[in-house]
Each structure stands twice: as structure tokens, then as C-alpha cells.
Amino acid sequence: MSNWSVDYASLNATSSSLKVSNPVGFEASALQKHSKSDKLNRQAGNADRDDQHQVALKVKRAWDVAMGPAKSIPMNAVMIYMSGTSLQIFTVVVTAMLFFNPVKAMMTVQQTFSRFESTGAAKSQPGADLLQAKLAFIGLHFVTILLGVYKVNAMGLLPNTASDWLSFIKPKEILEFAA
Template sequence: MSKWSVDFSSLNASNSCKVDNPIGFEPSALSKFDKNERTYRQLSQANRDELQVTLKVKRAWDVAMGPAKSIPMNAIMIYMSGTSLQIFTVMVTAMLFFQPIKAIMSVQETFSRFESTGKAKTLPGADLLTPKLTFIGLHLVTILMGIYKVNAMGLLPNTASDWLAFLHPKEVLEFAA
């Protein structure tokens, strides 16, 4: 036996089982879990399907409302970046267009994990059209914020002289100090 080896055969297996429960651990929590598991197993297949559809629709709504969380942050970024033409402002504005368009293009893939299959598809409330439309609508709000930003920067062509070379540009009569 070498100088640095440890012999584990001297340890008794019965001593290792006498470890106290961690602080905050409630042994009754395990019995509650077992009771819920038994209750779920006793449910009929129709009730299980209904329960799963309800849970999937709830998760779909969570995903659908996700873009609403980024709208205030985008509004702050629009405000803080200013209206001058700089690389940061252009990047922020481009982000307001590209990310929502990419998300709208992949809406089917985003919600495919929540689609119900089989008989559960016919249950009431299994349709994901409303969460999908909400998801698309919130991304359209972000795109509208991008259009507002482009207009505030003066890049949106909104007068006839922007399109026709023979018309003189609109003269600004007053400037705010």
C-alpha cells in the first residue's frame, strides 16, 4: 500500500445512511408528489388529453406574449440612440426590422411543439390561431416602432419631392431651438 492511499473497506455502509435531512427539506413533499402521480394515472385518457391541451395552450400563450417583454426595451433603445445617422442608430433601427421579420417567418416552427395530435386536436381550446396572431401582432408593433424611428431620422420618403426630381424639396419655415 502506498503512502497516499485510503482504505474505504473500513467504512461501514450503515453509518452513511444516517445523514440528516437538509435544512428546509420536508419529507411530506414526496408523499404529495406520489399522490399527484397516482391521481394522474387514475384519470381517463380523455381527461389526460384535456389536461395536456390546457397545459400546451398555456405554454403557447407564454411564448406568444414573449415579444411584449421586449417592446419597452426597444422603445428605450430608440429614445437613447437619437435621430442622427450614426452606426449605433442604424444598427438599432435594423434590429427593429430584422428580428421581428425573422420571428414572423418562423411562427409555425415556434408553435409546432404546442400542437396537439390525435383526438386531442379536436378538443375545444386546442386551436393555436389566437396565440399565433398575438405573436405576429406584437412583432408588428416592433416593426411599427422601427418605421417611426426611420421617419424620425428623416429617412422615410413622405413628401412628393422625395420621389420626383423636378419638384423642389419642402422648405422648413421654423426651427425649434
């Protein structure tokens, strides 16, 4: 057993006898009760503001997702530079990645943005439409596909001369090769 104790009854009696002054800037008139109609009006206004805030937050998050592919474009550009133009398994895999990943992402654009869609009355609010964010998402993936087309052309696999299509035209002779 301990040799000390606290008498809580004595603490309670002393705190009620002390008078604490109001803080600086406190106005007692701010505590007045408002009528029920004022409360209902304030609650309706707060609900509208909350809906607008939620829609704005969803649209902001949708734009964050839409701009996500822009972060991978520089990385993909470095990858195609580092992989070279020779036909090797690593180069082919990097080039295939430049085509398959964006196409797969473009096929699932509705699923990607479905969590940001507004429902009910919030759908009719201005700025709730996600069409521009979806188009930006698709456009940035299209840029990645264009990087893949550039890589295929640099590897010499893109048929871009007449001799590639017609058998009676001689292919262009390459006069020099870099070693």
C-alpha cells in the first residue's frame, strides 16, 4: 500500500471557489441562441458548401490521376535512349511496354475515373464533369505510344519507304555503317 494519497473531494471544492475571468476578445453575446429557422438555413448552406467542397476535391483528385502518365514519359524516354537501336530482347521488351501499357490503361479509363464521379445533385454542379481529365489521361498515354512509334522507327522496323512495300523497287543502299 502506498504512503500517500490524493483527496479528490478537496480539489473539487477549491476549483469551484475560484472565479476564472473570460479570455481576451471573448464576447458573451456570441453565445446567444438562434432561432430554428436560422439553424435550418445555416445547415442547408453548410450542406451546399460541403457538396461543393466534395465535388472540388473529387475533381482535384481526378486531375492528379489524369496527370499521372506525364510522370512516366521522361522515364520512358530515358529507357528508350538507354536500350539502343539494335534488335535485342531488352530493346524489344522496352518497346513492347511502350505500346501495351498505355493501351491497357486507355481501355480501363472508365474504371479508373469511376471513383471520382459525382452522384445525385452534386453531378449537376459546375465543374463536376470529368471529361477533360479523361481526355488528358488518354492524351498523355497517346504520347507514350508515340514514343514507341519513334523507337520502332529508330530500330528500322517501321516500313516508311516505297521499297518496303513494293518488291520491284530496290531497297535504299546504305553507303556507310558506323562501327
